[in-house]
Every structure is written in C-alpha cells, then in structure tokens.
Amino acid sequence: MKKRTFREWLKAWDEGEIDFSVPGPGCPETPGDAASSGDAADDRPAPKDDAAIRAYARRFRDREAALFRRIYPVMVVLIVAVISVFLLRVVTELPPFGSADTPANSSETIRRYLEDGLSETGAVNVVAGVILDYRAFDTLGESHVLFTAACAVLILLLSSEKQSDSLRVREILEKDAVLHTTGRVLIPLILLFGIYIVLCGHLGPGGGFSGGAVIGSALILYSLCYGPERVRKGLNLKSYRVTVLTALLFYSLAKCYSFFCGANGLETIFGPGTPGNLFSAGLILPLNLAVGTVVACTMYGFYALFTEGTV
Amino acid sequence: MIADVAELLLLALLVVCGIAACASKNLMVSLIIFMAYSIIMSIVWGLLKAPDLAVTEAAVGAGVSGVLMFVTLNRIRRIRREEAKDDEETDI
Amino acid sequence: MLRILWDSRIQSAAVILFAVGFTTLLLNRNLMKKIVGLNIMDTAAYLFLTSIGYIEGRLPPILADGVADASAYVNPLPAGLVLTGIVVSVSVTAVLLALSLRLYKRYHTLDLDTIYRIVHEEAEERE
Numbered sequence: 001m002k003k004r005t006f007r008e009w010l011k012a013w014d015e016g017e018i019d020f021s022v023p024g025p026g027c028p029e030t031p032g033d034a035a036s037s038g039d040a041a042d043d044r045p046a047p048k049d050d051a052a053i054r055a056y057a058r059r060f061r062d063r064e065a066a067l068f069r070r071i072y073p074v075m076v077v078l079i080v081a082v083i084s085v086f087l088l089r090v091v092t093e094l095p096p097f098g099s100a101d102t103p104a105n106s107s108e109t110i111r112r113y114l115e116d117g118l119s120e121t122g123a124v125n126v127v128a129g130v131i132l133d134y135r136a137f138d139t140l141g142e143s144h145v146l147f148t149a150a151c152a153v154l155i156l157l158l159s160s161e162k163q164s165d166s167l168r169v170r171e172i173l174e175k176d177a178v179l180h181t182t183g184r185v186l187i188p189l190i191l192l193f194g195i196y197i198v199l200c201g202h203l204g205p206g207g208g209f210s211g212g213a214v215i216g217s218a219l220i221l222y223s224l225c226y227g228p229e230r231v232r233k234g235l236n237l238k239s240y241r242v243t244v245l246t247a248l249l250f251y252s253l254a255k256c257y258s259f260f261c262g263a264n265g266l267e268t269i270f271g272p273g274t275p276g277n278l279f280s281a282g283l284i285l286p287l288n289l290a291v292g293t294v295v296a297c298t299m300y301g302f303y304a305l306f307t308e309g310t311v
Numbered sequence: 312m313i314a315d316v317a318e319l320l321l322l323a324l325l326v327v328c329g330i331a332a333c334a335s336k337n338l339m340v341s342l343i344i345f346m347a348y349s350i351i352m353s354i355v356w357g358l359l360k361a362p363d364l365a366v367t368e369a370a371v372g373a374g375v376s377g378v379l380m381f382v383t384l385n386r387i388r389r390i391r392r393e394e395a396k397d398d399e400e401t402d403i
Numbered sequence: 404m405l406r407i408l409w410d411s412r413i414q415s416a417a418v419i420l421f422a423v424g425f426t427t428l429l430l431n432r433n434l435m436k437k438i439v440g441l442n443i444m445d446t447a448a449y450l451f452l453t454s455i456g457y458i459e460g461r462l463p464p465i466l467a468d469g470v471a472d473a474s475a476y477v478n479p480l481p482a483g484l485v486l487t488g489i490v491v492s493v494s495v496t497a498v499l500l501a502l503s504l505r506l507y508k509r510y511h512t513l514d515l516d517t518i519y520r521i522v523h524e525e526a527e528e529r530e
Contacts, residue, residue: 014509058527076429084422091418092404097411098459105458105478113480114473118466126464126476127363130483142487149494156501197366204465205362209490213370220378295490299375302497306382306504322416329420329443333427338435345439352446359413359453360463361482367489372446376496380435383500387507394511 010156122280123202131207132284132291136255139287143248143294150244150298159309183225190218198292201284208288212295219300228308235300237310244297247290254283254290318358325351342380349373413454420447434503434513438496445492449485456481 095102113130123129131139198211223231235243304310328348335341349372357365408415420443427440456478464479503513510518 010505014505073430076426080422080426080429083425084418087418087421088408088415091411091414092407094411094414094455097414097454098457100458100461100474102455104455104481110478110480111473114464114476124466125363126466126479127361127482127486130479131486135483138483138487142490145491146494149498152498153501156498156505205366205463207363207367207486209486210363210367210370213367213375217370217374217378220375302375302379303382306379306386306500319412322412326416326419326423329423329447332439332443333423333431333436338433341436341439345442348443349446352450355413355450356453359457360461360477361453361456361485362463362465364449364453364482364485364489367486368446371489371493372442376442376493379497379500380438383504384435386504387513390508390511 121284122282123284125202125204125207128202128207128284128288132202132287133258133282136258136287139291140251140255143251143291146294146298147244147248150301153302153305157305157309179225183221187218187222187225190214190221194218194292194296198288199285201288202280208291209295211288212292213299215292215296216299216303219296220303223300223304228304231300231304235297240297240301244294247293247297251287251290251294254287258283314358318355321351321355321358325355338384342377342384345380346373346377349377411454413457414451417447417451417454420444420450432515434499434506434515437515438499438503441499442492442496445488449488452481452485452488 100106113126113134117123117126117129117134121129121133123133194211194214196211197206197214198208201207201211219231219235325348328344328351332341332344332348335344349368353365353368353373356362356368424440424442424444424447428437428444431437431440458477461477462475464476464482466476506518507513510521512518512521
C-alpha cells in the first residue's frame with residue numbers, strides 16, 4: 001500500500017474512499033482476526049446465511065436504536081436534574097456569598113499576593129502580577145494550548161483550492177459604502193484600544209489576551225473591508241509562523257531567565273521599577289507583548305482559515 | 312438598592328438568554344443570542360469586581376468566538392448552495 | 404434553604420446555566436447547538452469560580468495609590484485562573500468548529516443522527 005501524508009488521508013476520507021469505522025485497507029487488522037480468518041477460510045458460512053445473519057443483526061440494531069432513542073432523553077433529563085439538585089444543595093452548604101473569612105479568601109497565598117505583590121512584581125494590577133509572574137507557567141501552557149489549537153485548525157482547514165464564491169461576496173463587500181466608512185473610522189480606534197490594553201496590562205484591567213483579541217478583531221474588520229490580499233502582504237503563512245514561534249520562544253526564554261535568577265531572590269536586570277510607570281514591573285510588559293502577538297495572530301488566523309482556507 | 316435591582320435584572324436576562332440560545336430553532340438566531348449572553352456575562356463580571364475578566368470576555372467570548380461561529384455557518388451555506396447548483400446542472 | 408439559595412443567587416444562576424448547557428450538549432442533535440451548549444457550560448463554571456472570590460464591599464484587585472492592604476481588595480486568584488480558562492475554551496471552540504466543518508463537507512449534514520446512519524449504511528455497502 002502506498003504511503004500517504006496526513007493531508008492525503010483527509011482528502012481520501014472526504015471522498016469516502018476510506019472508513020475508519022470498519023477494519024479495511026485504512027486500519028491495521030488485529031492479530032486475532034488475521035489468525036481466525038486464516039483458519040476458518042474453508043468453512044465460511046454460505047452467502048445466503050451470511051445475508052440472513054446480517055439482516056437479523058440490522059433488525060436487532062434498529063430495534064435497539066429505537067429503544068435507545070426513546071430512553072435517552074428521559075435519562076438525560078433525569079441525570080441533569082439529579083446533578084443540578086446536588087449542585088444546588090452544595091451551594092447551600094457553601095459559606096455565605098461575599099463573606100471575607102472563607103478558606104478560599106483568607107488563605108496565606110492571597111494575602112501574600114495582595115500585600116507583597118506590588119514590591120515583588122511591581123505590577124499595580126495584581127491579577128497581571130499573578131498570571132504573568134507568580135503563575136507564569138500556567139500562562140505559558142495556555143499560550144501553547146492556543147498555538148496547538150491553531151495548528152489543528154491549520155491542518156484541518158488549509159486548502160489550496162480557490163474559493164470562487166468568496167470572490168463574488170468580497171466584490172459586493174468592497175463596494176459597500178457603509179462598511180467602508182465605518183471601517184475607516186473604527187479600525188484605527190480599535191487597533192489603538194487593543195494596543196493600549198496590551199501595553200497597560202500591568203497598570204489596569206486587560207493584558208495580553210484581551211488586547212490580542214481586540215487587535216485580532218481589528219484585523220478581521222480590515223480584512224472584511226479591504227480584502228484579505230492586503231492583510232496577506234504583511235501577514236502571510238510564512239510570516240505568521242515566524243511571528244508566532246518567535247513570540248512563544250521569547251516567552252519561554254524570558255521565563256527561563258526569571259526562573260533561573262528571579263525566583264531565588266538573586267539579582268535580576270529586570271527589577272520591579274517604579275510602580276505605576278509604563279516601563280516597570282520587570283518582565284510583565286514584554287511578556288504581555290509576546291502573548292498579545294500570539295493571540296492577535298492566532299485569532300486572525302482562525303478567521304482567515306475559516307473563510308479562505310488559507311492565512 | 313439600585314445595584315441589587317440591576318444585578319437581579321442581569322441575572323434574569325442571563326438565564327433567559329442562555330435558555331433562548333439553546334432552545335431557538337434557527338442557528339443564526341441562536342448565535343446572536345449567544346453573543347448577547349456573552350455581553351451580559353461580561354457585565355456581571357464587572358459587577359463581581361473582576362474587570363480583567365470582563366474585558367477578556369467582551370473581546371473573546373462575544374467578539375471572536377461569535378465571529379468564528381458566524382463564519383462557519385456562512386461556509387456551510389456556501390457549500391450547500393454549490394451543491395444545489397451542481398444538482399441543477401446534472402438534472403439538465 | 405430557598406432563603407440561602409436566594410442570598411447566593413449568582414451561584415444558583417450558575418448552576419441553572421450549567422444544567423441548561425449540559426442538557427443542550429446531550430440532547431440537541433445539531434453539532435453547532437452542541438458547541439453553543441458547551442460554551443454556556445464553560446461560562447457557567449467560570450461564573451461560579453469568580454463568585455467564590457467576590458467579597459462584599461471591597462475594591463477590584465488594582466492597587467489604588469499604592470495601598471497594599473489585603474483587607475481592601477477582592478480575591479485576585481479566581482480571576483487569574485478563569486482568564487486562563489476563557490482562552491482555552493476559545494481554542495476548544497475553534498477546533499470543534501473546524502471538525503464540524505469537515506464533517507459537513509463529508510456527510511453534507513450537521514445532524515449527528517443522520518451522520519451515524521450514513522456511516523452505518525456505508526459500512527454495510529462495503530461488506
């Protein structure tokens with residue numbers, strides 16, 4: 001059998017050539033099957049019996065399916081009702097809503113984050129200090145989850161065929177006066193707002209994720225107004241890969257550096273600085289920039305793959 | 312007092328939007344209600360003193376994931392229309 | 404008991420939304436609706452987590468004027484955890500949408516029961 005790439009497998013599956021649900025040319029047979037088929041090759045049942053057995057099996061399966069279809073909704077409603085009653089019971093057992101002396105709110109960790117966070121990380125926004133300094137491993141894993149999802153979507157949807165219909169839709173959109181005027185006014189504002197959110201992630205609400213998503217949506221609007229070719233001049237498949245990988249690599253290296261010397265209380269060249277200044281809070285600002293780049297590229301990449309089949 | 316009423320109103324709207332998004336037959340309507348649900352959720356997070364979450368949910372939940380769902384629906388309609396065209400050609 | 408449920412109404416609403424999303428995920432046969440249900444379940448869980456960290460009459464955890472006093476701000480930890488969760492749920496949504504688009508291209512329907520039927524019929528034709 002000839003060897004196929006993953007994309008060829010997908011194409012063959014699309015055209016119905018292979019089926020993963022039955023053992024065939026697509027799936028390796030189990031060794032037990034091979035042995036039994038070799039032994040029982042002579043006394044295989046006659047075709048007529050075979051058909052009868054198959055018809056019986058189908059009838060049995062149909063009956064089973066009908067029964068299942070009738071029982072399934074009842075079971076679902078029952079299970080969901082039991083689960084929600086149980087959860088509501090748990091809610092009544094919890095400490096009163098909004099109280100300060102619960103175990104979750106009065107633990108040592110929380111006090112440490114709130115009281116020493118400013119002097120240790122330099123971030124005015126404690127949440128940014130928690131996710132990008134104390135718990136930066138979490139955020140690194142999260143960026144990689146996003147990157148892996150982008151890779152999965154790229155594998156599933158990347159196609160080289162031209163979308164003829166999208167061209168016609170784009171012609172209509174490009175002549176649309178309302179969309180153009182709105183876009184011309186709004187795109188710079190949205191971009192500016194996104195950049196502000198990314199840059200001031202350690203000073204106020206926001207950070208790399210929300211800012212990246214805002215920048216990504218500005219790119220989506222730009223692509224809707226002026227066509228994806230103009231975005232592709234700056235962000236094609238190659239530069240997309242390079243940008244995202246560089247940002248992720250920078251994140252990993254920066255965290256390696258801060259784990260190596262910052263976590264042990266050694267001297268570090270990225271000090272907390274003056275809290276409240278733009279260039280303060282050590283590595284949080286560059287890390288926010290890296291995360292914002294990854295998120296913006298990934299969000300636009302999702303959109304472009306879903307519409308055009310390419311970035 | 313006013314904050315209590317606002318919170319109650321938002322929670323009621325949240326539950327209604329959640330149920331309506333699940334119950335509506337039309338997929339497009341369901342997606343639009345889901346985006347409204349996300350916006351209300353981001354306001355509730357603002358009330359719960361978590362502004363980071365509010366900003367992120369407004370940008371990500373109501374913006375990007377809603378747009379992705381719309382685009383998927385649009386692509387599916389395109390595939391369906393192309394098939395209808397192909398069928399007509401073979402009929403003739 | 405109803406009194407307690409009323410007092411912690413945000414958590415009760417989160418439980419109700421969780422149940423609604425779960426029912427849709429299990430009962431609705433349309434793949435797109437299943438994705439919407441999963442998203443509603445996600446946000447309900449995040450709402451519950453955030454409401455655990457809320458403390459009555461305190462400020463959001465953005466240190467105003469350098470006042471670093473733990474008794475002035477709400478709990479910052481659930482917000483940080485939920486922030487991670489939101490981004491992961493968007494990634495999951497995108498992958499699920501891409502998979503259902505592939506399924507539509509192959510079987511020309513989004514209905515899960517019809518897809519099962521077509522798969523069975525194809526398997527029988529092959530035999």
